[in-house]
Amino acid sequence: MRRIMVLGAGYAGLHAVKQLVAQNPDAEIMLINKDVYHYDTARLHEVAVGRTDPSEISFNLREKINPGVTLVIDEVVRIDHDIRAVELRKNGLIFYDYLINALGGASSTPDVPGATGNVLPLITLDDAMRARSHVEQVLTDYRLSQNPYDLRVAVCGDGFSAVAFMAALMHEIPALAKKFDVPAKKMEVHCFASNPRPLYRFDPKLTEWIMEDLGGSGVIFHGSSRVTRIEPGTVFIGNQTFHANTIVWATGIRGSRVVPVSGYVQKFNRVIVNDDLSVVEADGGWPREFVIGDVSAVANPETGRVYPASAQLAIQQADCAVSNVLSLLHGGRTFRFVFKPYGTILPLGPHSGVAQLENSKGKYTRLKGAKVRLLISRMNKYFREAIV
Known part of the structure; x- marks a missing residue:
């Protein structure tokens, strides 16, 4: 049986796994993550100041992942694209047929x-x-x-x-x-x-x-x-x-430290991807690999600037990457990724925030105050439902 491997259990990786399970492909779905838990990165500041307990923004992967998914808790050391294998700290080489790299970021x-x-x-x-x-x-x-x-x-x-x-x-x-x-x-x-x-x-x-x-x-x-x-x-x-x-x-993030040792074309450890999220060829062709989430660098076609890492970007990328993997699995073609941002929503403490929301016509609405906290609650609920 062919194997679809997902690296990383952040928003991008978990949403990809959820979508793969929903599509029920004729392939093994394997998720590899360094830790046994997932946490909501958008709420880390709440834990840092002592307002929120870590258990409120995290969950055990073994308790939430579909039992049909092969879960491996181990650290990725390197990716060997030529032989389609991932080297793990404890388990050595594990081979894949299709790879969705969502390893996430690290401090700059x-x-x-x-x-x-x-x-x-x-x-x-x-x-x-x-x-x-x-x-x-x-x-x-x-x-x-x-x-x-x-x-x-x-x-x-x-x-x-x-x-x-x-x-x-x-x-x-x-x-x-x-x-x-x-x-x-x-x-x-x-x-x-x-x-x-x-x-x-x-x-x-x-x-x-x-x-x-x-x-x-x-x-x-x-x-x-x-x-x-x-x-x-x-x-x-x-x-x-x-x-x-x-x-x-808090000056931003780089991509995973696995990136530079794995031969990717990258900038600040973020992998430069094609418009279908596949890998820009560096040392040969890697047509069965897609890179998403904080570890990827996707340029805004209008400005040429790389989109900042965010949960909304990661989730939409996961949808595209899964569609492309499943299409290749059945002999089809890949599809271009198009990001549809819904705006910026930023908390200012537990009772306030600011937001700039974009509608389908490209027009913006700006909000501030307590009403934004309701949007943030809905957004956090949406993110959680997208991954479990």
């Missing part, structure tokens, strides 16, 4: 000297738990040290995860101050953005609303502040230094 910290080990990324559930434990520890330390840097948080980056984390933290500060008996008024959150205008990636109106909300809550923004080096408790901006005993790294 290696680019900055000293960042690894001295910052708190927010890419995985373990990252969020480490951030949570760290914040609780420095607040505990403050009672003895009275070190003002224990009450200072530096956030490097101003994208989605940075904004979501800062908004959640600002909302949680009163509760944290009470729990650890520290002065809430002395707690500081600073955001360092390399662009002169922080939050420039967002729509200008959303940027205005976010700045009003976070600035009003006390977040201090620093534009034109490219981080050049990190030391324990210190952020270097060129020749200037900023001291904080909590440094959160």
Whole structure:
């Protein structure tokens, strides 16, 4: 029996598995993932600030995956495309007939000297738990040290995860101050953005609303502040230094570290794909492989820019990749991927948010406030139903 292998149990990988099961192909469906659980990456900031328990945003794969799927818990080391095999840390080589690579992303910290080990990324559930434990520890330390840097948080980056984390933290500060008996008024959150205008990636109106909300809550923004080096408790901006005993790294993600050792054509470990999500030929043709999710680089045909990684993109890519695999399985052709974004929805704490929604005619509606939280709840429900 032929084998369709899916790598990674994020939104892209799990939705691909769900769609494959629904289509009931005449092939074995195998899912390989490093961990035995899935977690909602869009809600990691809730765990990091201590507002949400990890169990609320994660589930055990063995309990949710269809019993007809072969689940392998192991770490992917390398992909050998020529012999159609994936090398695993414990299980060695496992062969496939068709591959959907959805390995996901990793932190971009290696680019900055000293960042690894001295910052708190927010890419995985373990990252969020480490951030949570760290914040609780420095607040505990403050009672003895009275070190003002224990009450200072530096956030490097101003994208989605940075904004979501800062908004959640600002909302949680009163509760944290009470729990650890520290002065809430002395707690500081600073955001360092390399662009002169922080939050420039967002729509200008959303940027205005976010700045009003976070600035009003006390977040201090620093534009034109490219981080050049990190030391324990210190952020270097060129020749200037900023001291904080909590440094959160939220500058974006790279693709999986498996990418550069597997011969892909890539940029920042994100695989450059053809318009049907198949692999751009690097060292021979790999016609039975599709790359989706955070590990893929798909360009917007209108702007030429790579779409930012997101759950909505991953889920739509999974639909296309599954259709293409099943078509090839039956001797057919592949189909072009067309992304239909529904807009940007961003939480600003547990009771508010901002959104820019796009309709079928390409027109936008902008929303802010409590009404956006209802959209976020519906969005999270949609994402969960797409994968289980």
